[in-house]
Amino acid sequence: MANVVIDNNGGHDGADDIIDDDDYTPPREAFHTNPQLCKDLIARLGSPVPPLAIRSSSICMGSGLFAAAEIDAGREIYCVTLQLAAIDADETSFCHWCFRDQTAGFGRPSKENGAVKACTGCKTARFCSKKESVGYAFDAVTATINHSCDPNAFVYFEGRKLHIRSLKKIAAGEEITICYLDPTLDVAARQALLQHEYFFDCNCNRCRAEHKEKLTLLKPSKDLDPLHQAQREIHALLRSAMRAAKHPGIYPSFEDLPTIETKLRTIINNAVPGGGAATAPCCWPEHLEPLPSARLVLANLYLDQGKPIPALRNALKGKFLSIRGRGGGPEWINEMTDVTTVLVIAGSLPRETTAEDNNNNNNNNNNNNDNETSSCSSFPSVDDIKAVTYGYLYETCREAGKVFGGEAEFTKGLCTMLTDMLRTNPRVRVGTREFRVQFEKAQKAVLAWAGIDGGSEGVGLVLS
Numbered sequence: 001m002a003n004v005v006i007d008n009n010g011g012h013d014g015a016d017d018i019i020d021d022d023d024y025t026p027p028r029e030a031f032h033t034n035p036q037l038c039k040d041l042i043a044r045l046g047s048p049v050p051p052l053a054i055r056s057s058s059i060c061m062g063s064g065l066f067a068a069a070e071i072d073a074g075r076e077i078y079c080v081t082l083q084l085a086a087i088d089a090d091e092t093s094f095c096h097w098c099f100r101d102q103t104a105g106f107g108r109p110s111k112e113n114g115a116v117k118a119c120t121g122c123k124t125a126r127f128c129s130k131k132e133s134v135g136y137a138f139d140a141v142t143a144t145i146n147h148s149c150d151p152n153a154f155v156y157f158e159g160r161k162l163h164i165r166s167l168k169k170i171a172a173g174e175e176i177t178i179c180y181l182d183p184t185l186d187v188a189a190r191q192a193l194l195q196h197e198y199f200f201d202c203n204c205n206r207c208r209a210e211h212k213e214k215l216t217l218l219k220p221s222k223d224l225d226p227l228h229q230a231q232r233e234i235h236a237l238l239r240s241a242m243r244a245a246k247h248p249g250i251y252p253s254f255e256d257l258p259t260i261e262t263k264l265r266t267i268i269n270n271a272v273p274g275g276g277a278a279t280a281p282c283c284w285p286e287h288l289e290p291l292p293s294a295r296l297v298l299a300n301l302y303l304d305q306g307k308p309i310p311a312l313r314n315a316l317k318g319k320f321l322s323i324r325g326r327g328g329g330p331e332w333i334n335e336m337t338d339v340t341t342v343l344v345i346a347g348s349l350p351r352e353t354t355a356e357d358n359n360n361n362n363n364n365n366n367n368n369n370d371n372e373t374s375s376c377s378s379f380p381s382v383d384d385i386k387a388v389t390y391g392y393l394y395e396t397c398r399e400a401g402k403v404f405g406g407e408a409e410f411t412k413g414l415c416t417m418l419t420d421m422l423r424t425n426p427r428v429r430v431g432t433r434e435f436r437v438q439f440e441k442a443q444k445a446v447l448a449w450a451g452i453d454g455g456s457e458g459v460g461l462v463l464s
């Protein structure tokens with residue numbers, strides 16, 4: 001193999017520069033050992049950028065990016081236009097220059113009314129995080145940022161622009177961290193991925209706390225293997241269901257979502273002590289991954305099959321029966337847009353369809369059926385569903401403004417959506433005390449229908 005070595009002047013200096021040697025190993029030096037290079041890289045970020053420094057990492061070997069002065073929460077740390085990028089070969093609809101999905105009209109308001117044009121992935125706004133990746137890109141400063149499962153910053157893309165924004169206040173001298181993977185994954189899945197993709201074992205506070213929680217759950221056993229096996233089985237089940245949805249007719253058994261739900265329940269019932277026995281309730285905590293994620297995935301799959309009622313039940317349970325209903329941040333926003341999408345569709349269902357759901361629930365209850373999809377409440381009224389939809393979207397817009405910034409296309413898309421909805425319902429005054437009271441009552445009814453005790457403290461959304 002020939003390695004091309006560029007001389008100090010940055011030019012090719014003849015045949016001497018080409019080393020045709022299989023044993024050649026490029027020198028490995030951490031960025032921070034070259035202070036001038038670090039300064040130049042940061043200077044190239046342009047302005048306005050808070051003072052930053054590349055130094056020896058406080059987390060691991062090698063370099064890290066540090067705040068040289070305090071950075072407030074929800075601030076853009078920097079934005080770069082990526083120059084070196086490659087789109088995956090099978091991503092035929094993504095533009096290689098702007099990274100936008102050309103089939104979805106991604107990022108462009110519709111010509112007719114300027115309203116948000118739904119992206120094909122998330123079906124909600126002009127932003128999609130449903131696709132894990134469309135390709136690869138390199139940016140030297142971003143490449144110095146180390147990982148944390150509880151990071152103080154995050155990355156997002158708008159076309160070819162890469163934005164790094166703070167999630168919390170970052171003290172002067174503190175190392176900036178991002179999460180290299182989906183932070184909603186369970187500790188075991190995160191650890192496995194980080195080892196496989198980035199070759200390190202994460203030892204952050206969050207990993208340690210979640211590991212300890214699992215041991216408490218399984219007491220007196222200290223064997224985590226059955227639980228981890230169950231988590232892998234759930235991931236495999238969901239992957240199969242998603243594959244089946246993508247290729248209809250090829251894996252019909254995985255297209256049957258009620259059966260997938262039953263399988264999911266069997267796995268979680270058998271995974272933790274106390275579960276599985278006919279009399280014992282399931283002991284798998286609602287917030288323990290991948291159960292909440294599984295419910296959110298099922299919600300999207302039901303929606304794709306044109307079944308908004310089970311989609312809504314799964315979306316609400318996935319979001320609000322776990323700690324995911326609280327907090328904020330980019331993942332919270334993405335999940336809330338999913339829940340809102342299902343609510344919008346469920347809110348426009350004809351009365352016959354919702355009456356059918358009520359009949360099914362009555363029959364299930366009469367037969368003492370313990371299927372978790374049954375609930376004793378009737379399908380919520382259209383007014384209740386609409387109030388909850390407006391409340392959720394309002395709160396999601398506010399959070400998106402804080403997290404992505406008011407100028408982000410995604411935030412603007414969500415706000416346009418809310419404005420369009422409210423235009424058709426001018427009597428609704430979102431943001432007032434009167435609306436808050438109406439919302440709380442409506443949310444209680446909607447969550448109760450989904451089998452969630454909306455009266456419990458901390459369950460559901462509190463409007464700001």
Ligand SMILES: C[S@@+](CC[C@H](N)C(=O)[O-])C[C@H]1O[C@@H](n2cnc3c(N)ncnc32)[C@H](O)[C@@H]1O
Nearest residue numbers: 030059060061062063143144145146147198200
């Ligand atoms: C994108 S680089 C980050 C910058 C790197 N520290 C350097 O000096 O170039 C990713 C690599 O940094 C290391 N790393 C990042 N976060 C880490 C963490 N939380 N614990 C241990 N190593 C980490 C791993 O070696 C990982 O493959």
